[in-house]
Amino acid sequence: MSLSTALRTGDLAELPSRRDEDWRWTDLRGLIRKIPPAYVYEGTGLAPEIMVEGQAGQIDFYRSPFNANRTVRVSNGMVAGLGLKEPGPLVFDRHDPVIALDVTNAGGGFSVHNRLTVRVPHGLSAVLLESHAGNGDHVVSFDLDIDLEEGASLERIVLVSDHAEAIVVRQSSVTLAATASYAQTVLTTGARRQRLETRIAHPGAQASVRLDGAYLLEAQRHADLTTVVTHGGVDGTTAQLTKGVVRDQARGVFQGRIVVERGADRTDARMRHQALILSEKAEIDAKPELLIFADDVQCAHGNTVGALDEDAIFYAMQRGLPSDRARAMLTAAFVGEVIDRIEHEGARAVALAWAQQQLGEL
Amino acid sequence: MLSIKNLHATVADKPIIKGLTLDVPAGEVHAIMGPNGAGKSTLSYVLTGRAGYEVTDGTATLDGEDLLSLDPNERAARGVFLSFQYPLEIPGVPALTFIRAALNAQRKARGEPEVGAPAFLKLARETAASLKIDFDMLKRSLNVGFSGGEKKRMEIFQMAMLSPRFLILDETDSGLDIDALKIVAAGVNAMRSPDRAMLVITHYQRLLDYIKPDRVHVLSAGRIVASGGPELAHELEREGYDKYGKAA
Ligand SMILES: Nc1ncnc2c1ncn2[C@@H]1O[C@H](COP(=O)(O)OP(=O)(O)OP(=O)(O)O)[C@@H](O)[C@H]1O
Numbered sequence: 170m171s172l173s174t175a176l177r178t179g180d181l182a183e184l185p186s187r188r189d190e191d192w193r194w195t196d197l198r199g200l201i202r203k204i205p206p207a208y209v210y211e212g213t214g215l216a217p218e219i220m221v222e223g224q225a226g227q228i229d230f231y232r233s234p235f236n237a238n239r240t241v242r243v244s245n246g247m248v249a250g251l252g253l254k255e256p257g258p259l260v261f262d263r264h265d266p267v268i269a270l271d272v273t274n275a276g277g278g279f280s281v282h283n284r285l286t287v288r289v290p291h292g293l294s295a296v297l298l299e300s301h302a303g304n305g306d307h308v309v310s311f312d313l314d315i316d317l318e319e320g321a322s323l324e325r326i327v328l329v330s331d332h333a334e335a336i337v338v339r340q341s342s343v344t345l346a347a348t349a350s351y352a353q354t355v356l357t358t359g360a361r362r363q364r365l366e367t368r369i370a371h372p373g374a375q376a377s378v379r380l381d382g383a384y385l386l387e388a389q390r391h392a393d394l395t396t397v398v399t400h401g402g403v404d405g406t407t408a409q410l411t412k413g414v415v416r417d418q419a420r421g422v423f424q425g426r427i428v429v430e431r432g433a434d435r436t437d438a439r440m441r442h443q444a445l446i447l448s449e450k451a452e453i454d455a456k457p458e459l460l461i462f463a464d465d466v467q468c469a470h471g472n473t474v475g476a477l478d479e480d481a482i483f484y485a486m487q488r489g490l491p492s493d494r495a496r497a498m499l500t501a502a503f504v505g506e507v508i509d510r511i512e513h514e515g516a517r518a519v520a521l522a523w524a525q526q527q528l529g530e531l
Numbered sequence: 532m533l534s535i536k537n538l539h540a541t542v543a544d545k546p547i548i549k550g551l552t553l554d555v556p557a558g559e560v561h562a563i564m565g566p567n568g569a570g571k572s573t574l575s576y577v578l579t580g581r582a583g584y585e586v587t588d589g590t591a592t593l594d595g596e597d598l599l600s601l602d603p604n605e606r607a608a609r610g611v612f613l614s615f616q617y618p619l620e621i622p623g624v625p626a627l628t629f630i631r632a633a634l635n636a637q638r639k640a641r642g643e644p645e646v647g648a649p650a651f652l653k654l655a656r657e658t659a660a661s662l663k664i665d666f667d668m669l670k671r672s673l674n675v676g677f678s679g680g681e682k683k684r685m686e687i688f689q690m691a692m693l694s695p696r697f698l699i700l701d702e703t704d705s706g707l708d709i710d711a712l713k714i715v716a717a718g719v720n721a722m723r724s725p726d727r728a729m730l731v732i733t734h735y736q737r738l739l740d741y742i743k744p745d746r747v748h749v750l751s752a753g754r755i756v757a758s759g760g761p762e763l764a765h766e767l768e769r770e771g772y773d774k775y776g777k778a779a
């Protein structure tokens with residue numbers, strides 16, 4: 170049962186619904202009445218460019234926020250230069266192990282499905298700078314498989330700017346070999362309905378995972394950050410931090426599950442979810458779960474959902490900051506903890522600017 | 532400068548300030564002493580506009596301008612500063628970032644040009660040195676993980692940086708060791724000037740040995756029940772508040 174299967178087969182019954190435990194807060198079956206036709210590119214030459222409203226009201230071309238020597242562009246499901254939907258694996262280059270993956274969806278009324286694979290060869294430290302943007306009421310399914318070979322490390326930063334009317338499911342599946350390390354930061358502004366799901370097969374074996382995210386939602390947007398980390402062997406670590414800011418009638422969903430399988434002793438896994446609700450009608454649904462079947466583990470989770478600290482706001486106002494500035498400052502600082510954990514300096518700066526812009530608009 | 536007339540205020544519908552009248556002329560330092568729960572901190576919050584502190588009667592003006600109808604940040608821009616009895620923590624915002632944002636917000640409200648980063652940093656370094664504050668502390672999130680005394684010292688640092696006209700110090704001496712008390716008092720005294728005034732709330736004569744008040748008032752059960760010169764503080768130290776009645 171998945172959106173991608175539904176898109177492929179046209180069978181509405183394949184859509185996940187609220188009756189599926191893992192999808193109870195992100196119902197698709199009740200939302201999608203008819204599977205939209207798959208996008209067909211009928212033009213010639215370059216793949217379609219996405220356009221967004223410019224500041225002065227004119228139309229500008231969307232530009233990926235990231236810069237890298239190697240950029241892989243995916244437009245309405247077509248991998249640029251290849252015209253393929255499911256190309257072979259993207260393998261990081263030893264001499265310049267940075268890839269910008271720039272995924273855009275332009276227009277509405279269609280569906281798109283992609284499946285990509287990324288591989289980090291053994292011992293290599295790589296960076297994946299991923300951005301997703303859209304400007305229509307499309308239905309998008311995007312699957313990414315990430316393989317880390319022994320001793321490899323990958324830092325993946327994902328900035329998601331979907332359209333308010335888009336319905337989107339992105340699922341990444343990460344497989345780590347021994348001693349590999351994987352760090353992920355996902356920042357999103359949500360969509361009409363949006364699920365960003367990460368599944369990590371953790372071998373233990375001195376491998377480490379940092380799994381971070383932030384959702385910044387306004388109007389009637391929805392975002393669902395779902396993660397499943399399965400520790401299958403001894404001596405693995407996972408550090409997870411997800412933050413959320415919701416206002417208006419927006420709805421944020423966090424489902425974090427860490428499974429420590431039998432025998433995965435000496436696992437160290439920590440999960441924290443913190444969210445700010447900035448208006449009465451906004452909603453947060455959170456389900457942090459630790460399922461521990463091993464001994465001698467260090468596992469903890471924390472979950473706090475609340476409003477801004479009004480005492481701190483008064484304090485800031487007493488010092489001269491207007492209420493909206495004080496609130497923006499405290500909110501940005503709250504989200505800042507997630508951004509500070511990004512190691513790649515350039516990406517951290519881009520992510521900070523991106524978040525500041527979203528928060529300014531929130 | 533500050534003029535309070537027949538002020539009545541409630542907290543959670545409970546009357547706390549009950550007909551308080553007080554004048555603090557420019558250039559003067561007035562001390563307020565009084566038993567626990569008398570309403571001293573409440574007065575400081577009413578003057579600075581904290582939500583939940585409702586004025587039901589009376590007036591408070593600064594140089595003739597009504598304070599009570601202004602937002603807290605507007606009062607700050609007019610020069611009202613409160614050194615909190617319990618300073619708040621601002622997670623994720625370095626002290627310097629916070630203070631610079633506050634200073635420039637005040638200046639903007641007054642129609643003054645913003646202070647650029649180099650000038651601000653120079654001022655911050657000099658001020659930190661005079662208050663014996665480790666400059667690295669100013670790069671940490673404001674007050675997060677600071678000791679009680681460090682928080683109080685940080686209040687005075689902010690006060691010096693913001694250069695207010697009317698200063699309210701709510702038990703700034705509590706939590707300070709002897710050396711810190713002297714440093715803080717010197718910082719406060721450096722701000723005394725003919726066009727500034729101060730309200731110093733304290734329980735102890737000791738602070739007033741360093742910050743010499745022009746007048747001392749006793750606040751009990753929401754009102755000023757006695758006023759006098761500096762000798763009143765000594766008398767209170769000896770005899771307590773018995774003859775002024777208990778707090779409400
Ligand atoms: N939120 C509140 N709800 C109800 N009562 C309150 C509230 N805040 C303060 N009070 C009451 O108001 C009274 C005055 O409190 P305030 O903090 O002003 O006293 P104070 O004079 O500063 O005392 P201290 O010397 O202990 O600092 C106290 O009786 C206190 O319990």
Ligand SMILES: [Mg+2]
Pocket residue numbers: 571572573616701
């Ligand atoms: Mg008090």
